[in-house]
Amino acid sequence: MPQTSSLPPLPRARTHPFDIPEQYALLRGEAPISRFVWPNGVEGWLVTTYDLIRTLLADNRLSIDRAGNMPPSLAIGRKPVMMPRSLVAMDPPEHTLWRRLILRDLTPGKARAMQPRIEQLTRHYLDRMREQGPPADLLAGLAFPVPSQIICDLLGVPAADHQFFQRQTQVRSAVDSTPDEVDEATVVLTDYLREIVAEKLRHPGDDVLSHLGQETVDGKPVSAEYVVGMGMLLLLAGHETTASTIGIGAANVMGDEDLIRRLQSPGGSEAVVEEILRMHSIIQYGVTRRATADVEAGGVTIRAGEWVTCLLASGNRDESVYRCPHAIDADQPRVPHLTFGYGVHQCVGMSLARVELNVVLRTLFTELPGLRPVEPLERMRFRDDMFVYGLHELPVTW
Ligand code: HEM
Numbered sequence: 383m384p385q386t387s388s389l390p391p392l393p394r395a396r397t398h399p400f401d402i403p404e405q406y407a408l409l410r411g412e413a414p415i416s417r418f419v420w421p422n423g424v425e426g427w428l429v430t431t432y433d434l435i436r437t438l439l440a441d442n443r444l445s446i447d448r449a450g451n452m453p454p455s456l457a458i459g460r461k462p463v464m465m466p467r468s469l470v471a472m473d474p475p476e477h478t479l480w481r482r483l484i485l486r487d488l489t490p491g492k493a494r495a496m497q498p499r500i501e502q503l504t505r506h507y508l509d510r511m512r513e514q515g516p517p518a519d520l521l522a523g524l525a526f527p528v529p530s531q532i533i534c535d536l537l538g539v540p541a542a543d544h545q546f547f548q549r550q551t552q553v554r555s556a557v558d559s560t561p562d563e564v565d566e567a568t569v570v571l572t573d574y575l576r577e578i579v580a581e582k583l584r585h586p587g588d589d590v591l592s593h594l595g596q597e598t599v600d601g602k603p604v605s606a607e608y609v610v611g612m613g614m615l616l617l618l619a620g621h622e623t624t625a626s627t628i629g630i631g632a633a634n635v636m637g638d639e640d641l642i643r644r645l646q647s648p649g650g651s652e653a654v655v656e657e658i659l660r661m662h663s664i665i666q667y668g669v670t671r672r673a674t675a676d677v678e679a680g681g682v683t684i685r686a687g688e689w690v691t692c693l694l695a696s697g698n699r700d701e702s703v704y705r706c707p708h709a710i711d712a713d714q715p716r717v718p719h720l721t722f723g724y725g726v727h728q729c730v731g732m733s734l735a736r737v738e739l740n741v742v743l744r745t746l747f748t749e750l751p752g753l754r755p756v757e758p759l760e761r762m763r764f765r766d767d768m769f770v771y772g773l774h775e776l777p778v779t780w
Contacts (some may be wrong), residue, residue, distance in 0.1 A: 387419035392428070392454075392667075399764045400634060400661070401708065406430050406696040415680040420454035426670070426689030427682075432700035432720065434680050435668075435692040439725035441679075444671035444690055445473050446727060453670050454689050456767065457557045457564075466572060466611030470619075474726055483597050483604070484612060484730055487536065487590045493733035499535065500741045503528045508749055516779035517756050524746065525628035525776070529621040529738055536620075536734075537613055538589025539578055547571060547617055555622060557767040575613045579606050590616065616731075623664060624735045626765070626772030628742050631658035633762075633776055634710060635747060636754050642747045644712055651744040653712040655736065658743075660719035661710055663695035666771035669723055694720040750780040 393405035409416060414431040429435050438444055448471065465471075469481055486492075504524070511523040530544040553559050553567040579591055583606060586592035591613050597604045635641045635654070644650040670691045677684040684690055697720045699707040705714045722729035729735070747753065755762070756777040763774040 387423065387425055389417050389419040389425055392418045392420050394766070396766065399759060399762070400630075402666075402695045402699060406693065406699070407701075410696060410700060415682050415684075420456070422452065422455045422458050424452060424454040424689065426454040426691055427684055429680075429690060429692045430696040431680075432697040432703045435694065435697040435720060436724050438671070438677075438679060438690060439669070439692055439723065439727075441677060442474065443673060443675045443677050445674050446477075446671055447471055447473055448672065451672065453672070454691060456667065456769065457559075465568060466607055466614055468608075468611035468615040469730075470615060470727065477726060479599050480608070480612075481726075481730065483594055483599070484590070484616075487593060488730050488734055490733040493737045496532065496535075496734065497737055497741060500528065500532060500738055501745065503531055504742050504745045508745065517777050518779075520632055520753075520776040520778045521625065521629045521773060522775070524742065525632070526621070526625040528742055529624035529628075529735075532734070532738060533617060533620045536590050537578075537616060538582065538587045538591055543574075547574070548621070551618055551622055554618065555769050557769070571614060571617065572610060575610045575617075576606070579609045579613065582609070619729075620731050620734075622770050624731075624738050626664045626770050627659060627662060627735070627739060629776050630662045630664065630772045631655070631739065631743055632746060632753070632778075633755065633759065633773060634658065634662070635743065636778070638710075641710065641712070642751055645744050645747045646751070650712075651740045652736075653716075654710065655739045655743065656716070656719065657710040657712050657714075658739070659721040659736075660698045660704075661708075662771070663698050663719070663721040664771045665721070665723075665769065666695055667691065667769065668693040668695065669727070692720075692724075694723065753778055753780045755779075 393403040395403055397404060409430040414434050415427050415429050417425060418428050419425050429438055469477060472480060507524045507527050511518040526548060527544065530548050531541055534541045534544050550567040550571045553563055579595065582592045583595045586596055591609055594604055594609045594612055635645065641654055644654050668691050670689055673684045673686050673688050673690060675686050701707050703717055705711065722732040756779050765772050765774060
């Protein structure tokens, strides 16, 4: 779509792959809610400070329901993708009912119970990397397969299928995929899940899809299409995010003796992982809502119908909130970061993601403390143009 807007374009240029665009710091100081035009030609408000992001994500006049409208996006020429309905298209009170059903399988206790399996998978993939390397690609060898197998376990789908949906998910989230490729990947994934769900409804197992299939909402059985929608959301939301954070977190830790020692020490990995999550908020362009009424915030009026994007990555670097915003400082006073979002849609998988990140990074740097990149960071390919930031590959040696 040609850009006819008089607004400035969304700031995107990074001076270092671990830093967010410099302009966000100026915006936090001078215009924390301001209007930009996105690469797809859609205009919207950009929110850059920690407090305003939390205020707006807690405001029920901002809706997540896109209802067929094209939101601001990095991808040019896309039409709204027809997906089975799920949590990320629902506002309360509808959202509250359905979210409760999925939360049961993702409590902190359930996530802790998955730790032995995550440890087993991590050791398995690390052993394979060691047999075949050095060098090895840490992303393909470890960071992607562990979270995607865990999603297979959660959903009760064959572990062998993880490469198939990893590929389809990547097509969907790549900004340079054509609209037809995105549509095709969506159809292929939906059809795959429809078959799996039909089987789960006939022969329930002990997994999220089977549990959902046996639930009722308002006295009515949950429809197969809703179970498909939730399965799709978990597939898409649950592995690329965690895998990219493992990759960029490992790249940041390599060669830093203090961080490696902390990761290795009993109980020491949590603070490092929280800082990795804060520093590298991999949902790089944040979360988007649409105003359903006029909303006054930060000295501006957001009109009904306008788009609002909360830049979680910028809120996580807010100098008025963090002592050391632009580096990993595991000793700084703990202020909850925004990487998992805020408000009613805050990530349901965050406990699981935290266990995965702690296990994988702790094991990796305990087993291979001398891990180092094969080439300088500046020469590596980063996912600047994708919804989920991170590295495309991370060739390492040890
Ligand atoms: C480092 C890893 C992860 C990050 C950074 C992340 C980030 C996020 C963010 C920012 C949101 C809020 C979206 C919004 O407000 O519009 C979200 C929601 C969600 N995430 Fe995650 N996520 C991660 C891992 C996971 C995992 C492992 C799962 C599943 C097992 C998962 C499932 C979901 C679901 C289902 C939602 C929608 C919740 C709702 O709308 O109520 N995520 N995630």
